[in-house]
Amino acid sequence: MSETADALPADAAGALRQVLGEDRLLLDPADRWTYGYDNSRGQSLPAAVTMPQDADEVASIVEVCRRFRLPLTTRGRGTGTAGAAVPSEGGIVLSTERMDRIVKIDPANRLAVVQPGVTNTALQTAAGAHGFFWPPDPTSADYCSVGGNLACNAAGPRALKYGTARENTLGLEAVTGAGKRIRTGTSTTKGVVGLDLTRLIVGSEGMLAVITEATVKLTPLPERIATVRAAFTDIGAAARAVSRIMAQPVVPRALEFMDSSAVALVRERTPGGLPAGTGSMLMIEADGLADHLPGSLAALAAAVGNDGLLEWRATTDPSEAKALWAARKALSPALRSIAPVKVNEDVVVPVSEIPALAAALEALADRHRVRIVSFGHAGNGNIHVNLLGTPADRPRLEACLEDVFREVLALKGTLSGEHGIGTEKRRFVSLEIGAEELALMRAVKSVFDPDGILNPGKGLPEPA
Numbered sequence: 001m002s003e004t005a006d007a008l009p010a011d012a013a014g015a016l017r018q019v020l021g022e023d024r025l026l027l028d029p030a031d032r033w034t035y036g037y038d039n040s041r042g043q044s045l046p047a048a049v050t051m052p053q054d055a056d057e058v059a060s061i062v063e064v065c066r067r068f069r070l071p072l073t074t075r076g077r078g079t080g081t082a083g084a085a086v087p088s089e090g091g092i093v094l095s096t097e098r099m100d101r102i103v104k105i106d107p108a109n110r111l112a113v114v115q116p117g118v119t120n121t122a123l124q125t126a127a128g129a130h131g132f133f134w135p136p137d138p139t140s141a142d143y144c145s146v147g148g149n150l151a152c153n154a155a156g157p158r159a160l161k162y163g164t165a166r167e168n169t170l171g172l173e174a175v176t177g178a179g180k181r182i183r184t185g186t187s188t189t190k191g192v193v194g195l196d197l198t199r200l201i202v203g204s205e206g207m208l209a210v211i212t213e214a215t216v217k218l219t220p221l222p223e224r225i226a227t228v229r230a231a232f233t234d235i236g237a238a239a240r241a242v243s244r245i246m247a248q249p250v251v252p253r254a255l256e257f258m259d260s261s262a263v264a265l266v267r268e269r270t271p272g273g274l275p276a277g278t279g280s281m282l283m284i285e286a287d288g289l290a291d292h293l294p295g296s297l298a299a300l301a302a303a304v305g306n307d308g309l310l311e312w313r314a315t316t317d318p319s320e321a322k323a324l325w326a327a328r329k330a331l332s333p334a335l336r337s338i339a340p341v342k343v344n345e346d347v348v349v350p351v352s353e354i355p356a357l358a359a360a361l362e363a364l365a366d367r368h369r370v371r372i373v374s375f376g377h378a379g380n381g382n383i384h385v386n387l388l389g390t391p392a393d394r395p396r397l398e399a400c401l402e403d404v405f406r407e408v409l410a411l412k413g414t415l416s417g418e419h420g421i422g423t424e425k426r427r428f429v430s431l432e433i434g435a436e437e438l439a440l441m442r443a444v445k446s447v448f449d450p451d452g453i454l455n456p457g458k459g460l461p462e463p464a
């Protein structure tokens with residue numbers, strides 16, 4: 001926890017008060033601390049918290065920050081796990097919580113227009129009333145904001161079939177670090193005019209611009225969903241099943257994986273639920289027209305085959321499906337209760353390399369004497385690798401983490417699939433991205449944000 005740049009120049013406070021009045025400018029330290037953390041557990045005290053209601057107010061706040069050279073950290077709901085919403089260099093937090101209007105749901109054009117502070121679930125509920133959904137489905141959906149989803153390119157199980165935030169965004173309105181109001185993309189599902197600034201801003205973790213409105217792509221809700229819990233003898237059998245599923249034509253809506261440590265944790269929490277000898281588990285979902293589902297399930301079952309399979313339990317009953325999913329969804333919070341320190345990574349490898357990653361993780365757990373629990377979105381090769389320990393284990397956890405990243409890169413993977421870089425992974429980025437490419441990225445950042453006020457100290461490492 002750090003206390004940085006606590007003092008706000010009186011002139012800057014006056015300028016912000018003119019924009020926001022007294023109510024939407026928080027200067028009391030007790031209020032400010034509550035906007036200084038995220039789910040990385042990092043915390044830092046901002047000099048002020050601002051709560052704009054529209055893009056004009058956002059542009060005015062950016063102007064004040066430019067004038068007084070104040071760092072500006074945009075904050076959705078602070079559920080990010082990489083420290084990206086922590087105002088680590090002090091300055092101003094811009095909270096989007098008052099920008100929470102659903103501007104329109106447009107079924108004919110399969111799109112929605114929303115302000116950034118709308119929660120993911122609020123958007124799903126509004127779209128659902130028209131028979132649609134927005135595919136990004138992070139487990140934090142009830143609380144996290146669409147702006148945060150876009151800035152982190154968030155996803156979840158459904159990304160396998162329907163894509164991440166990036167594939168489900170048509171256009172943006174935003175204010176750059178230079179204080180310019182911009183509009184990117186289109187309201188159409190095709191378009192090839194100019195450079196694709198939408199895809200550049202999505203996933204940029206608040207380093208290029210503050211998103212003030214998003215036009216997102218909606219997908220019709222499926223008529224029916226089938227959920228399968230498949231239990232396997234060991235991790236290798238489950239990983240081979242994943243590769244066979246991905247090599248056939250039926251794309252599952254979700255294909256989630258749990259290693260033996262994750263299975264053990266599930267057993268502790270829900271005894272008696274899994275067959276004896278379960279060493280790994282897959283959660284599989286298929287969706288579509290009700291008439292087509294039996295055929296899809298049969299194709300998936302054929303791909304899984306009998307190789308190490310102990311149980312194939314399928315249901316189309318929503319409450320039974322919810323019970324089957326409960327174990328998977330409880331994993332992340334359960335990990336917090338078994339170890340005071342949890343280093344939670346979300347590496348990605350090509351699907352065919354999941355068995356190699358699983359073997360490498362077992363070897364690293366032994367070598368570094370670290371407990372590793374892995375689960376995640378196997379169909380995308382996106383595995384949440386959790387290194388667990390106590391504060392005294394930190395040096396071993398850090399050494400193990402660097403080795404995990406090196407193994408992932410050797411398997412042609414990437415350091416983060418959905419959580420982003422923030423402050424937590426910044427020092428590892430140059431393991432994956434070359435010096436030339438990093439120089440280009442820094443040049444892009446300086447065009448959007450010439451004074452370097454937007455989320456300084458995040459994402460891109462300092463030049464060597």
Ligand SMILES: Cc1cc2nc3c(=O)[nH]c(=O)nc-3n(C[C@H](O)[C@H](O)[C@H](O)COP(=O)(O)OP(=O)(O)OC[C@H]3O[C@@H](n4cnc5c(N)ncnc54)[C@H](O)[C@@H]3O)c2cc1C
Nearest residue numbers: 076077078079080084138139145147148149151155206211
């Ligand atoms: C229990 C739990 C489960 C989770 N499960 C998943 C999961 O399944 N999949 C997944 O992808 N993530 C998951 N996450 C991570 C997190 O919820 C997502 O990254 C989410 O998108 C963050 O949204 P937020 O509103 O909380 O953003 P914040 O944490 O507030 O911010 C995250 C980043 O976005 C930037 N930002 C926010 N709003 C804007 C804006 N309007 N303009 C520009 N930049 C902005 C911030 O500056 C910061 O860099 C989980 C987190 C928790 C706590």
